[in-house]
Amino acid sequence: MTVTASPATSPATAPATERDVIPFHVSDVDEKDIEAVVAVLRDGWLTTGPRCRDFERQFADHLGGGVQALAVNSCTSALHLALEAIDVQPGDRVITSPYTFTATAEVLRYLGAHPVFADVDPVTGNLTVETVTDAWRRLSPGVRRRVRALVPVHFAGLPCQMDGLEELARTHGWRLVDDAAHALPAARRGRPIGTWGTATAFSFYATKTLCTGEGGMLVTADAAVADRARTMRLHGIDRDAFARYKHVDGWRYDVVAAGFKYNLTDVAAAMGCTQLARLRDMHRRRTAIAAVYDAGLGQVDGLATPARAPWGDEHARHLYPLRVLDGIAVRDRVIRELAARGISTSVHFIPLHLQPYYRKTYGLQPSDLPGATELFTQEISLPLFPGMAADQVVRVVEAVPQALAAARATRG
Ligand SMILES: Cc1ncc(COP(=O)(O)O)c(C=O)c1O
Numbered sequence: 001m002t003v004t005a006s007p008a009t010s011p012a013t014a015p016a017t018e019r020d021v022i023p024f025h026v027s028d029v030d031e032k033d034i035e036a037v038v039a040v041l042r043d044g045w046l047t048t049g050p051r052c053r054d055f056e057r058q059f060a061d062h063l064g065g066g067v068q069a070l071a072v073n074s075c076t077s078a079l080h081l082a083l084e085a086i087d088v089q090p091g092d093r094v095i096t097s098p099y100t101f102t103a104t105a106e107v108l109r110y111l112g113a114h115p116v117f118a119d120v121d122p123v124t125g126n127l128t129v130e131t132v133t134d135a136w137r138r139l140s141p142g143v144r145r146r147v148r149a150l151v152p153v154h155f156a157g158l159p160c161q162m163d164g165l166e167e168l169a170r171t172h173g174w175r176l177v178d179d180a181a182h183a184l185p186a187a188r189r190g191r192p193i194g195t196w197g198t199a200t201a202f203s204f205y206a207t208k209t210l211c212t213g214e215g216g217m218l219v220t221a222d223a224a225v226a227d228r229a230r231t232m233r234l235h236g237i238d239r240d241a242f243a244r245y246k247h248v249d250g251w252r253y254d255v256v257a258a259g260f261k262y263n264l265t266d267v268a269a270a271m272g273c274t275q276l277a278r279l280r281d282m283h284r285r286r287t288a289i290a291a292v293y294d295a296g297l298g299q300v301d302g303l304a305t306p307a308r309a310p311w312g313d314e315h316a317r318h319l320y321p322l323r324v325l326d327g328i329a330v331r332d333r334v335i336r337e338l339a340a341r342g343i344s345t346s347v348h349f350i351p352l353h354l355q356p357y358y359r360k361t362y363g364l365q366p367s368d369l370p371g372a373t374e375l376f377t378q379e380i381s382l383p384l385f386p387g388m389a390a391d392q393v394v395r396v397v398e399a400v401p402q403a404l405a406a407a408r409a410t411r412g
Contacts, residue, residue, distance in 0.1 A: 017395070022395065023343040025207045028275075028282055028386045036270035048240055050265035055273050062185075063275060065195030068226040070218040071269055075181045075203030075384055076103040077262035078218035079151070080110055081389055084201040085112060085228040086175045088148050090114045093139070095132055095174070096151040098351040098358075098372045099125045099261040104179050105352055116147065117353055117364070122371040123380075125155030125321065129164040136172070149175040154183035154193060156381075157209070157316025157349070158309055162188040162196040169197065177201070182318035184209050185283055189312045194219045199229075204268070209282065209318050210275045212268035234260040234338055273346055285386040286317035289393050291319055296397030302404055304378075320384045321349055322400070328377035330407045333378060337403035343396055347380045 040051055052071045060069040072078050088094060090112030096104055096372030099119040105115040118127050118135035136144060150169050152160040152360075160178070169176040180186070184202055186193040194200045199222065204215030218233075220226050234240055236259030264272075275282075298305045309315040324331040338345055351372040353364040358382040366373040382396055 007231075016139060018202045020342040022343050022392045023385075024346050024381070024383050025385050026387050027206050029271075030274075030278070032274040033271045036274045037267055039057075040266050040270045046267055047265050048234070048263040048269075049266045051269040051273065052264050054267040055264075056217075057274070058273055058276055060219070063192045063194040063219060065192065065221060067195060067219045067221045068223070070220075070226065070229055070233060070260045071264040071272070072216045072218055072288070073264050074103075074205070074214055074262075074403055075201045076217040077180070077202035077233065077260065078216040079103065079179060080107040080260070081218055081229040081232055081262060082177045082201060082220070082225065083107055083113070083149065083151075085225040086149060086177065086198060089236055091144060091146060092148040094151055095127075095135055095147060096383075097127050097153045097155070097179075098353045099155055099349055099375060100153040100179065100368050101181070101349060101350065102355065102357075103181075103356065106149060107318055107372065111227060114362075115352075115358070117358075117362075117369055117372075118156070119369045119371040122374040123304075124158055125372075126158060127165070128161060129151045129168055129217075132165065132168060139356065147174055148171065148179055149198075151177050151179055153179040153181070154186060154316070156306065156319035156321050157182045157184075157186055158195055158307055159186045159188040159313050159315070162191075162193070166196055166404075172334060175199075181205075182316070183316045184296060185279060185314060186316040187312075187314040193316075195221070204272060204275075208335060209286070209316055210272065210279055211273045212275070215264050215268045215272060220310050225354055231257060233262040235259045235261060257356065263370045282386040283317065285388075286384060287315075288319050289384055289388055290315075290320055292393050293322075293384075296394075297322065297389075297400055300401050301391050301405065302330075302408070303400070313319060317384065320382045320383055321348060322380050323375070324404065324409065325376040325378060330404070331378055331380060331389045333407035333410060334400075334403045337406045338380075338399060339402060341395075341399040343399050343403075344383060347376070347379055348381050349376070351376050 056069040060319040088111045092113040093116045095116045099120045119131045177199045180193050180200045183193040199220040204212040236257030238254045294305050352358045370401035
């Protein structure tokens, strides 16, 4: 199977004017976010301080399950800190998904460990107990012994089978650290994502379901992991900047490890608190938009709407990953036809086994991970953000079948 992009085709319709264009994403920023940020600017304490503490407390309360939450400057840092805290060593292996952003796997390389990519279900984009078991079985006995952890990714916000994966990890003695960059709020069998396994990493990047521009949260119920990550997120210093400032002897501190600079600012955390307060409202709006897409596109020949969360699970609806079943050439033309109709889209993801670094370093072929390769050749992420107007959603629903018909008409 070839997975290179097809050559450009000329759009069948006149380009939309700028005013007509429906963006792929617009961050949901309201007056309360702005007031909260301005209050921090007026207050004058800009770096990690009381707003970060509030955000951490509120985030942990939101998830429940006795977790601790550590605010950091990205999901990437949260993943790195979690893996460092569980003592992933050079040469260790970590089983993870190829159907993700590079951050998920690059943090293993920071530690000198290696990813073992297990395939994903081509319908959900998620690892399953079967694909992880299969990837593990393919390893030699010597390499199997080096597997330290399993890092599933909840693609698009659809929760992985955390019950089965947790059981599998327990059986093999692996730690389970999930990448929940897409999965807020989300739940598996009624239990929030963030309360499974050893640790979870969330992202507050500009396009995410809770955004602070850049930002992330490491969540864990494991006190040893929390203690280590708390120290390592700020240079391996035994106290944070605010604690030092508040004490008379604040100039004194101990560097107990060679740590990182991963702390979140109070400017970002202030917005995190106000965003968290309306997370449910934003999620309701995302869910409603996805329902309109499902109803409008579910019966279109040649398309498959995204996998739904089974009963008892909650989908965060970060992305709406539509599948174009004709494959990559038609998929690429649909993207251009939609752009010509003023609809911006994206593709999630170019899987890591097709990216030059991972392909070359680990000698990977498209056929090694057929589920991930297939999903990549079909996937288009439609616009999905809480501020989308009803008429914009309708325009997308109307344009997609037209774009597909035009793309199919220029086939070959
Ligand atoms: C699945 C996944 N993991 C991790 C990340 C990294 O998040 P951050 O930008 O907060 O480091 C992203 C970012 O898009 C992502 O999509």
